[in-house]
Amino acid sequence: MTSVATPGLENAPTTHARLLAWVQEMADLTQPDQVVWVDGTDEEWERLTGKLVDAGTFTRLTAKPNSFHCASDPSDVARVEDRTFICSVDEADAGPTNNWMDPAEMKAVMTELYRGCMRGRTMYVIPFCMGPVEAEDPMFGVELTDSEYVVVSMRVMARIGSAILEAMGTDRPFVPAMHSLGAPLEQGQNDVPWPCSDTKYIVHFPEERAIWSYGSGYGGNALLGKKCYSLRIASVMARDEGWLAEHMLILKLTSPQQKTYYVAAAFPSACGKTNLAMLEPTIPGWKVETLGDDIAWMRFGDDGRLYALNPEFGLFGVAPGTGWDTNPNAMRTIDQGNSVFTNVALTDDGDIWWEGMTDEPPAHLTDWKGRDWTPASDEPSSHPNSRFCTPITQCPILAPEYTDPKGVPISAILFGGRRKTTIPLVSEARDWNHGVFMGATLSSETTAAATGAVGVVRRDPFAMLPFIGYNAGDYFQHWVETGKAHDSTKLPRIFYVNWFRRDADGGFLWPGFGENSRVLKWVVERLEGTAAAVETPVGHVPTPDSLDVSGLGMTREQVEQALRVDKDEWQAEVPQITEWFEKFGDKLPSTMWDELEILKSRLA
Ligand SMILES: Nc1nc2c(ncn2[C@@H]2O[C@H](COP(=O)(O)OP(=O)(O)OP(=O)(O)O)[C@@H](O)[C@H]2O)c(=O)[nH]1
Ligand SMILES: O=C([O-])CC(=O)C(=O)O
Ligand SMILES: [Mn+2]
Numbered sequence: 004m005t006s007v008a009t010p011g012l013e014n015a016p017t018t019h020a021r022l023l024a025w026v027q028e029m030a031d032l033t034q035p036d037q038v039v040w041v042d043g044t045d046e047e048w049e050r051l052t053g054k055l056v057d058a059g060t061f062t063r064l065t066a067k068p069n070s071f072h073c074a075s076d077p078s079d080v081a082r083v084e085d086r087t088f089i090c091s092v093d094e095a096d097a098g099p100t101n102n103w104m105d106p107a108e109m110k111a112v113m114t115e116l117y118r119g120c121m122r123g124r125t126m127y128v129i130p131f132c133m134g135p136v137e138a139e140d141p142m143f144g145v146e147l148t149d150s151e152y153v154v155v156s157m158r159v160m161a162r163i164g165s166a167i168l169e170a171m172g173t174d175r176p177f178v179p180a181m182h183s184l185g186a187p188l189e190q191g192q193n194d195v196p197w198p199c200s201d202t203k204y205i206v207h208f209p210e211e212r213a214i215w216s217y218g219s220g221y222g223g224n225a226l227l228g229k230k231c232y233s234l235r236i237a238s239v240m241a242r243d244e245g246w247l248a249e250h251m252l253i254l255k256l257t258s259p260q261q262k263t264y265y266v267a268a269a270f271p272s273a274c275g276k277t278n279l280a281m282l283e284p285t286i287p288g289w290k291v292e293t294l295g296d297d298i299a300w301m302r303f304g305d306d307g308r309l310y311a312l313n314p315e316f317g318l319f320g321v322a323p324g325t326g327w328d329t330n331p332n333a334m335r336t337i338d339q340g341n342s343v344f345t346n347v348a349l350t351d352d353g354d355i356w357w358e359g360m361t362d363e364p365p366a367h368l369t370d371w372k373g374r375d376w377t378p379a380s381d382e383p384s385s386h387p388n389s390r391f392c393t394p395i396t397q398c399p400i401l402a403p404e405y406t407d408p409k410g411v412p413i414s415a416i417l418f419g420g421r422r423k424t425t426i427p428l429v430s431e432a433r434d435w436n437h438g439v440f441m442g443a444t445l446s447s448e449t450t451a452a453a454t455g456a457v458g459v460v461r462r463d464p465f466a467m468l469p470f471i472g473y474n475a476g477d478y479f480q481h482w483v484e485t486g487k488a489h490d491s492t493k494l495p496r497i498f499y500v501n502w503f504r505r506d507a508d509g510g511f512l513w514p515g516f517g518e519n520s521r522v523l524k525w526v527v528e529r530l531e532g533t534a535a536a537v538e539t540p541v542g543h544v545p546t547p548d549s550l551d552v553s554g555l556g557m558t559r560e561q562v563e564q565a566l567r568v569d570k571d572e573w574q575a576e577v578p579q580i581t582e583w584f585e586k587f588g589d590k591l592p593s594t595m596w597d598e599l600e601i602l603k604s605r606l607a
Contacts, residue, residue: 132161134408139408247300415498418466423505
């Protein structure tokens with residue numbers, strides 16, 4: 004193919020040969036009007052946000068500095084799991100939980116979609132690094148996109164721009180991450196505020212460590228450093244190199260005795276990671292600081308302990324339910340500005356609002372679809388998966404260790420889901436393999452973070468169902484091996500939590516949010532060997548007296564209900580777990596069947 008002289012390609016600010024060749028190839032294929040190398044400066048931010056305002060995509064907020072309201076097309080508001088593919092060479096490597104297509108076949112299909120798909124638009128080249136660029140082995144990526152929204156959001160969510168390109172030198176490896184909205188503009192054609200395509204593909208080539216995304220501008224589908232790189236591709240790297248890439252928050256907990264502990268927690272999308280990561284303890288003397296709210300990369304240190312690092316640079320948080328009562332630190336973070344709010348409501352005085360931000364809704368709003376809204380309206384003002392995108396460095400309780408490339412040593416890992424029944428408020432695994440069993444059988448109700456039905460209970464192993472970039476059976480095995488390969492006295496202890504259990508009237512049994520500090524306290528006291536527990540068929544559960552519920556106003560019966568292990572409810576889980584495990588055939592580690600047998604015999 005002869006190269007068209009696309010403006011922006013001749014004088015590229017790099018001599019990285021593989022990068023230049025790839026950008027050229029993709030520009031030839033997609034035919035943008037120009038190529039722009041993203042430098043990450045304030046001037047660039049001004050220019051691009053200005054362009055988005057002119058396009059009607061953004062509305063500049065008057066009530067918050069340097070912040071924007073954004074409305075997306077109502078068809079493009081969440082991750083599309085049914086359009087997400089792991090295109091490994093061998094189908095078996097994608098496993099029974101991923102969509103698969105032969106990589107050559109997928110490339111043929113997508114190449115035709117990409118052909119000319121950036122006509123009338125600009126191709127932006129975004130050099131990025133997940134985690135500190137000062138790391139020994141910086142984790143580079145380059146995203147090509149025709150979306151200004153993606154460029155602006157990537158600047159918040161990852162370390163991007165000239166400094167990264169420079170650090171990539173002439174030959175450092177990087178993950179190529181190709182993205183297009185799939186909405187070319189013909190000559191004279193007017194643009195729409197949120198271009199996207201009805202055809203969507205979110206595709207990963209694990210052997211090549213490459214990402215191809217088409218048709219969506221929404222966060223998890225389009226900000227390719229996040230779920231696509233840092234979980235799906237990174238989980239493959241982690242399997243090959245002996246580390247862990249997980250859907251986990253990271254927090255630092257300081258006890259009244261000034262002892263510090265680092266905790267990681269895996270909850271499915273829209274199940275409480277951001278809230279727990281920024282929690283304001285309600286119990287005196289305890290302090291929480293934030294390290295990460297969504298993704299943890301964990302490697303063993305020379306001292307045999309597991310160290311966790313947050314590869315991200317921003318927070319892409321669920322807006323509804325975030326308020327001064329529930330997550331004041333998130334409110335303080337966004338109040339500083341420099342943020343993008345997508346699919347929330349706009350107030351008459353140039354601010355944003357969503358359900359749960361304040362007790363009293365404003366008398367009038369413009370809803371996320373641009374319609375007049377009052378408290379009498381039938382629909383919520385904001386989409387349930389509306390998001391705030393804000394710099395993590397603005398978080399007032401960000402732990403100073405956040406920038407340390409070595410990460411922090413994890414003492415406890417929590418798994419959690421959204422279950423109305425069955426799962427007690429907290430239980431502790433007997434040992435590592437039992438903890439892996441808890442992770443492998445984790446279940447949760449589906450949420451609005453992905454398209455499809457909401458509220459359906461499904462297995463979501465390690466909160467990674469949509470994010471494991473290879474065979475989930477091999478992934479369980481990787482966790483088992485990780486435990487075997489390391490000193491068991493230094494491994495994190497594993498716990499399973501559920502903030503979402505309901506009483507007979509449908510109300511939450513546990514107040515949640517800041518009160519979850521009481522559960523963190525019990526976890527620490529378990530680590531220190533001071534908290535009592537009863538051994539149940541599903542692990543060690545607090546005695547009602549060992550959980551600090553002082554001043555909560557819960558009756559003893561309510562506490563017991565929150566902690567209850569009901570044998571009938573668990574008996575009903577057994578066939579579901581069996582059916583789940585059978586999916587994996589001989590890929591399922593035999594230890595998982597052993598753990599299921601232990602559960603069965605303890606329930607008998
Ligand atoms: N009842 C109750 N709701 C909670 C609690 N923690 C979080 N939530 C609500 O659950 C929803 C999701 O919480 P987030 O903290 O944003 O969830 P997340 O895991 O970070 O979600 P993603 O960013 O999609 O991965 C919000 O509406 C919260 O208000 C809790 O302890 N109890
Ligand atoms: O990835 C996204 O779009 C948002 C998110 O955090 C999730 O869905 O888990
Ligand atoms: Mn979150």
